[in-house]
Amino acid sequence: MARITLDGVSVRRTTADGEIVALHETSVVLAERRVALVGPNGAGKSTMARLVNGLVPASSGTVRVDDLDVAEHGREVRRRVAFAFTDPRAQLVMPTAGEDVALSLRRSHRDKHARAEAAREALRGFALEDLHDRSVHALSGGQAQLLALASVLATRPDVLVADEPTTLLDLGNARHVAEVLLGLPQQLLLVTHDLELAARCDRALLIRDGRVAADGEAAEVVEHYRRTA
Ligand SMILES: Nc1ncnc2c1ncn2[C@@H]1O[C@H](COP(=O)(O)OP(=O)(O)O)[C@@H](O)[C@H]1O
Ligand SMILES: [Mg+2]
Incomplete structure (x- = not known):
């Protein structure tokens, strides 16, 4: 388990309306296996999630994954921290499902055959083996999100940051991806x-x-959010 530390982190952005503070000075340590970020639109959830792998830079303070400072060791951090977007199609870049997973294995598996085998294995892990030769454009939303997860997790990162990964899915697919x-x-x-x-x-x-605004046992924080939304 990694230890994600935000130490006095703020994020300021310049917009057409002037400067906004997307995240006010925040210090928090995240070391639990599954941590949820909830809150209204525009609250700063994506900003916080993106800080963890350096997609968004901190305006002040430091972000660390274990002892790695994200600002200094972005590449190493991104090897340990995978990111899943709301729209999986934003990260599926190869023609077929098998090729897409193989692409993310290009550094860890230099040998082409070993890479192809590892890609099949990664698809199998998500019960997607039948999609190996399928065009990524022919996948349902649920299949595409599972494939995107299989791709980013194929290199066995320690942490997955997922920004609204079920938002675009129908009920059945959202449930399935949630269980996964x-x-x-x-x-x-x-x-x-x-x-x-x-x-x-x-x-x-x-x-x-x-x-x-609240931090603690998930069910209690969610209940607090429901009461105060
Ligand atoms: N690329 C951007 N440029 C300018 N402002 C942004 C950008 N992305 C987000 N913001 C602003 O930063 C604030 C936090 O946004 P965000 O972290 O995306 O919120 P959430 O994910 O909770 O909906 C909001 O005021 C939003 O309008
Ligand atoms: Mg967001």
Whole structure:
């Protein structure tokens, strides 16, 4: 399990309306297996999630994954921290499912045959082996999200950051992807509006107006959010 540390971190952004503070000075340590970030639109959830692998730089303070400073060791951090986007099609870049997984294995498996075998194995892990030769454009939303997860997890990162990974899915697919996420051996930092899913995590943070408004046992934080939304 990794230890994700935000130490006095703020994020300021310049917009057409002037400067905004997307995250006010925040210090928090995340070391539980499954941590949910909940809160209204524009609260700063994605900003916080993206800080963890350096997709968003901190304006002040430091972000660390164990002892690695994200600002200094971005590449190493990104090898340990995978990121899943809301729209899986944003990260599926190869023609077929098998090739897409193989692409993320290009550094860890230099040998072409070993790489192809590892890609099949990764697909099997998500019960996607039948999609190996399927065009990534011919997948359903649920299949595409599972494939995106299989691709980013194929290199066995320690942490998965997932930003609303079930938002675009229908009920059945959202449920299936949710079960897969909760069952992952990796540490999970999950941004979600699915409050039932959030409540099943080990810890939740309620983000409001760029601040941590509540933090604790997931079901209690979700209940607090429901009462005060
Ligand atoms: N690329 C961007 N450029 C300018 N402002 C942004 C950008 N992305 C987000 N913001 C602003 O930063 C704040 C936090 O956004 P975000 O972290 O995306 O919130 P959430 O994920 O909780 O909906 C909001 O005020 C939002 O409008
Ligand atoms: Mg967001």
